[in-house]
Amino acid sequence: QVQLVESGGGLAQAGGSLRLSCAASGRTFSSYAMGWFRRVPGKEREFVAGISWNGGNTKYADTVKGRFIISRDNAKNTLYLQMNSLKPEDTAVYSCAVNVRGIVTTTRTSDFRSWGQGTQVTVSS
Secondary structure, eight states: OOEEEEEOOEEEETTOOEEEEEEEESTTGGGSEEEEEEEOTTSOOEEEEEEOTTSSOEEEOTTTTTTEEEEEEGGGTEEEEEEOSOOGGGOEEEEEEEESSOOTTOOOGGGEESOOOOEEEEEEO
């Protein structure tokens, strides 16, 4: 089973950038599609971006399209989320997860497993 640990969160100003990392343990990371989600207190977890097992296909939520880039390095067992042009509404806890359904276009939380503990991103105006 894959275990995931996120890092790279922090405080950024509006218009700034952050890069999140998701380090995976286990030898099967490269076999799975992956995804990033975010959660704001009092709201449901929201899909942010997804990527296929080889990085060839990606999907983004409309709210981040054109600003965020998801990528992966299977040799390093690491998933990334480059976040540019940050907005205060991007403030949330960001988590990565394994897409067990294998279809990169899925945005359903129920299709993901092995959630990391999350990393806080705070964007000030």
